[in-house]
Amino acid sequence: MTPAAVDWHEHPAAVALAGRHRVRAWEAIPWVLALAFFFAFPKYLGFGTELLITVLFALSLDLVLGYAGIVTLGQAAFFGAGAYTVGMLAKRGIWNEPITGLILAAVVAAAIGLGSGLVLLRTQGLTLLMLTLCTMALLEEAANLAHDYTGGFDGLDSLPIAPLLGRFEFNPLYPTTQYLYVLAVLFVCFVFVRTLVYSPFGQSLTGIRENTLRMHAVGAPVRRRLVLCYALSAAIAGVAGGIWAQANAYVNLGTLGLDRAATVLIILVLGGYGHLYGAFVGAVAYMALSHFLSKIYPTAWQLGLGLLLVVIALFARNGILGIVEAAARRIRPPRATP
Amino acid sequence: MIKRIIAITIIALALGVAPARAQEVKVGVALPYTGIGAEFAQLVDRGMELYLKLNADKVKPYKITFIRRDVKDPSGANAKIAVQELLTQDNVDVLAGWIYSPNAIASAPIVSAGKKLAVIMNAGTAHITNLSPYYVRTSFSMWHAGYALGEASAKILQAKTAVVGYTDFPPGKDSLAAFKRSFEASGGKVIDEIPMGSAGAVPDFTPFFQRAKDKKPDLFFVFVPAGDHAAAVVKTYAALGMRDAGIKLIGPGDITQDTKLQAMGSAAVGLITMHHYHADLDNPENKRFVEAWKKEYGANTTPDFMAVGGYDGMALIVHVVQALKGKIEVDAALQALKGWKFASPRGPIMIDPVTRDIVMNEYLSEAVMKDGRVFQKVIGKIDGVKDACKEQKIGPCAPAPK
């Protein structure tokens, strides 16, 4: 006796698969919190702006690291490329409109990402890590050498950024405009990234990360996908860098340094990679600790931070969100599908 | 009736015996307490504290409270946030600090927007004081020592040729420009300019010094950031036998920073430096300063030019507090500073009313061994040196067109 045929659209597995990219209620939380922060802590908006930019930057890294599995120490190369694009254009009086400036920053960063991706992504592991690092370092040296254009070690200061939409000025002392501007850009980029990772393209990236050999076997154009992902992630990092230059009215070599690249990697792994929201969690955790620990006990915050990183690495596979996921699984075991 | 008299008496007594509360003045300090600048931050901080300790009577009846923020690194971003929060969250009355020039440069727009007096206690790039009308500097400009040394090299040391080695960042380029300009104006010739790595990490100086040695100049003028770079410079100079080859090593006092000098030992003997301060200066204020420093922080410690930048900066702030009776409004403060003179451990100093930069003596010193330790003997002095870059409006020091 055959069981009644189930319409495959209604099969629990199919429903689960189709619904995985549906927006869940709790996904609104970070945005609500960000807005609440704006009203609750008007004096901390400088810190808040820096935090949101860091989230955007970490998000770009999540795309390439968490989803495509490319371990890179050179993401700051694209951040700096975007920052300097905005900075050099503004300083020379060539272009200082903020929104189009961001688009230019994204384009420049994506171009560098595409070029370097085509060359570097033939390699893997430690070699790829070192290559990304050296590329970024080379870019930093080039910026230092071209100090007539980039301001060298001192950087370009007092960038004249035009008011947003012609009306909202960027005030260095009370960065309300900057905060909301960055929040809006972060939202747009986040929607873009989220749509991307749940699209077939995004799913193929996960496949490449998990089992490259098999992806080759199914005929997926692996290298092309990887390079495209790398370039897109570079574009977003470029936006983050461009908006950093606009919000701070300042750009210098620190935007291209190993320090920045290593910090964003730590932030992402701390929060949990491959989860998109890991960028939020990691950035908040890292920057809040760094900011407030250094206020209370300036000389020892590095010790506390190091200890936290060690503890998380030892006991929490895949960062804070990894802990949350493990706990959630224990509370609510996944339902078995027939 | 009696009740009213009693009430009034009580109120009068209460008002009369109310404790005179010291008026508090908040000084926001932005220094790199962690990271590579930590030891410099400590020197400036100690200099500020020591001034308050030694001159408690000059501070009365006001109470100076420090609100410290760690700027962590020279990249500028953290300095901006620190300064912005000091202004908007802590509502400080005066800002102070800045070890690294990039941080001072990055902070300029916020300082201007915040309209508070900002005292630079170390950062040495010449044009910084032009970036905000509220910046006042009690440390130095690279041109103070560099320009004076160029002149002194030609006139006092009778040198004809020089090779310049400098760390490749703006204070280094400033130093090169300053020395070259005055040396060549006084008849000398700079025959080679060698950028020697970045300020971030101490490179191995051997290849650069080898190149300088091969050129056979009379003088080798070296500028490197104070600290580890300087120690490596002196070591390499000795290791390559350059003194025996007849090449004198000269530079601004950053290379013989007091806190590193003794560790260099006999290798430092023969170095000739030009600077506004070292701990061996022979004047009564300095003797008192050094003695108090050793008593407070340890007999094995010594103040240096960074400490004196903090010390004099604090003196400036206290002067302003007293002159304005604790209500520090920035334009009145700048007025109060015009023509302000002070007997500092470095000699008499003044704030230039036009550029808001410091005017002070420069001392030409030679390192010798005395009583078993390295001693800096003053062999020449130039009084009342101004920052020549802004004075002569050279390059970036020219005031920005409005």
Added chain:
Amino acid sequence: MIFGVDVASMLLGGVAAGMVLFIVSVGLSVTMGLMGFVNLAHGGFAMLGGYAIAQAMKLWGFGFVTALCFGFVVTALASAVLERLLYARLYRATELDQVLFTIGLVFMMIASVTLLVGPENQPLRLPAFLQGQVNLGITHYRTYSVVLIVVGIVIVGGLWLGFERTRTGAQIRAAVDNRRMAESLGINIGRLFTLTFAFGSGMAALGGGLGAEFLGLDPQYALKYLVYFLIVVAVGGLGRVTGVFYAALLIGVLDFTLKKYLPQGGTAFIYALTILLLLWRPQGLFGAKTT
């Protein structure tokens, strides 16, 4: 004649710098090749060792050579303890977790040193017989550089002998090439890891002490030079002592030469060169070709 002197001094300077890089990096290469563990705290061990050596000389009056031995032993022991307690837990973890752990560890090392000793540079006074110049016939050169070159050659020779001629060395080489096979042959991998890790960290300490004359010694040492060590290891090939040796020499000599003749180029050349080398041979100059 003059040209010969120039070349000689260039080679000597570069080779000496390369030797320091080699001594510090060889431990990193072997542990990364053997354990497949990304140990970014390696620079931290070099720093701790250097500090141990400097403090021994300053506080207890140890001679330079004695202090070097002391630094080696102390660091090797400390790292062995850390390996057993902490590192071993992460052998099966992802590369990223290893990165996170070792960076956290290095932060803790830097902070502890800053708190215990202070943020200043530690001066390391060389004994008199190592200072000054020595006559080499063609030219006079810095004694210490010559000594370093000799020491480096002795060390690489000793290591080569150790790897090629001893049982433990053979076991390590076997485990680097094919861990599972080695395990199934009865080699105690856990003990081998600890031994190698301790030795590698001891070597790093030695390098930290010997190199203090050129590279200085302060809390930031652990991270400042990490990039150089990683470059040397990547270019040399993981787990290959001779590879690391030649890579370190190459980088040392090139860096020196470029700084002398083209100081404006800064460190750009080293990075450009590394990129070219790694693109040409991704497994390193001497690494085994991966399938």
